Amino acid sequence: MKKQKVYDICIVGSGAGAAPIAYELSKAGKKVIVLEKGKYYHKEDMNKDEIAVSRRDKFIPSLQDEFHEITTYDSEGKSESTTSYDSSWNFFNGSLVGGSSNLMSGYFHRLKPKDFTLLSSYGKIEGANVVDWPISYQELEPYYDKVEKIVGVSGEVVHHSTLEPRSSKKFPYPKTWEHPITRWIDSAAEKLHYEIIPTPRAILPYDALGRSGCSYSNFCGSYGCATDAKSSARAALIDKAVLYGCEVQTDAFVYKLEHNAQGVITHADYYDTQKKSHTIKAKIFVVAAQAIESVRLLRNSSSKLHPNGLGNNSNQLGKNLIFSAGGSGEGTFNYDTLTQKQSDALKIRGAFVNRSSQQWYEYQEDGKTLKGGTIDFLFEHANPVARAMSQVYDGDDLVWGERLLEKVHHKIARSKTLNFEVFNDWLATDKCFVSQSKLKDKWGVNVANIHLYGHPHDIKVGEFLAQKGVDILKALGAEDIEYTISSAPPPNLVAGGCRFGNDKKSSVLDKNCKVHDIDNLYVSDASFMPTGGSVPYTWTIYANSFRVADVILKNFG
């Protein structure tokens, strides 16, 4: 009988938390296998088909087959549950090689030093589980820098009030082509004495790193990149890891990790599309299936030795799930109120609105310093069906016929909407977590139950930041300005559930993202994050995964 291959390392998932480890270890000559539930799409597969990609969710599983149980709390604190298929509330963000990084917009911000010391810097908040990280910004900085160079980040470094320390003076790639509205935003901010900065992007402006430059297709977020200019985990790292010998097993849904009598993880079990079970043996395992699914896998891998799941000896697995708090706002420019030159400028498509503000990353209120956040500016997504459907209600009433068509025509042909997005800390609480549901998916495997709760403080900070966004839209002369700040979680900005920390009793992972008490199991997606900072997470996930790759390589000796 043929002896089964034993890999040096088996990685579950292929996104931003997985790919740096696959890349670095393959490059170092290790035998690496990546198990990915989705398919291996390449740039040639990435067209701009709104129906397939956005309306039918081509890159996520069918909610008939795979889903989550979702538990929320009403105003009296009573919990109620629904499912993804009943509510159309989807927490899958990208089941394909490279994961959801394929579909990101690529706003790349680093965390700032105080994000690593949230408790020490800003103090306790009632009802929230605020902590400091077990590592400092200085420890992660070299890896942020590495991401800029290896994964590819473009932009312009300007001095500003909250600029974090950098080991490289400049970004390795200059900023992408910018839309004329960036100059309008700069002027409006100047009048208000607000500080606006160029937004770094995980997008290459020209051919580099063996990838083509941006084609400015006007369809970036939610879509895969047709040139590989976007620094997805697939284009930037997995494709290259494969050249170094990394194996990628697609259509592989990992449902259990098994260990021997000594507690050493020995193999991963996965189902293929025909629900045939397969086993992969390896010396080291890394789980990076995105926060909710990683918790689910560890929970479903319970055994006599770990009756509540791997990494759950202190009952911390799944706790302190976080998202990005905040919301968004918008203002509209009507072409018939602008000069021809202005409306022609607004009609330019494809160029990026590389502008954001971090002036209020912390701010003063009633003599106290509060943690604030980031405001990013962007045009409303170009998807036409989504824009048309945004017009079907007048207040609470559906409209149809001429009235509707006039609204739709105005929305798409005769105006342009500028949005802003607010990112602030989603405070971890005891009420926001992942547990094991009794419901089972098409594989017959227990799904995750996502318990959702937003701390009121998150709303307060979000409101403060949104007002600043509104100020800028007003100064720009936009009309119909509105914004929404809520405790509804953005499913694509999820972290926590496997906190890292120095105390085994209050964390799942050690400071190197190794599961406490299991010597050969790491978790390297965003689930390690005990607090989320006030920026999108992807740059930090990439950086931490490069850091964990170094730890694992050292352990190999």
Add this chain to the structure above:
Amino acid sequence: MKKSRRKFIIYASTIFLSQPLFAGYAKKINILKEPYQSAFILYKDLFEIKKGIIYELHALFFEEIHPPKVVELNSIAYFAGVLADERIMKSSREYLVKGFTWLDETAIELYTKKYIHLQYSQRQKVLEHINALEWGDDWLYRIMSYYFESMLCSPVYGANINKVGWKWLEYEPGFPQPKKV
């Protein structure tokens, strides 16, 4: 008074779904003949584009290629495609079909005639009536979403013929566009 039949029908339809309702495209079209006709009229009511500002602005364009017919007809074909699309939950597709039955039930209740046999003003009243109901609001929203899909999708889907919807909205798609569905 608002009422919710959606949940009921979604649960009920799980029973129907064990039947081979969507087994074959030709068979499905036959089975759905009545809703198919209702859909034709409903689209016409919901998206009357022969009058008003839109028509005034684009009269020449519309006259040249007779877009109301083209858009409507291909919206209906697109709707049939929606009912066969496995990426849409079967229960949701069943719900779309059932909505047409309820539409007729409401028309009979108000005017003793099926929806397609009503005058334009009566049909508007029926729409207003169901719009005040929870299921009706939800169902009309879904119908509208598929209408706009048919108007604004890539022409590879068989709708938005000659890019008529894109031209009307002066919309430039992103590239590359799909070469097949």
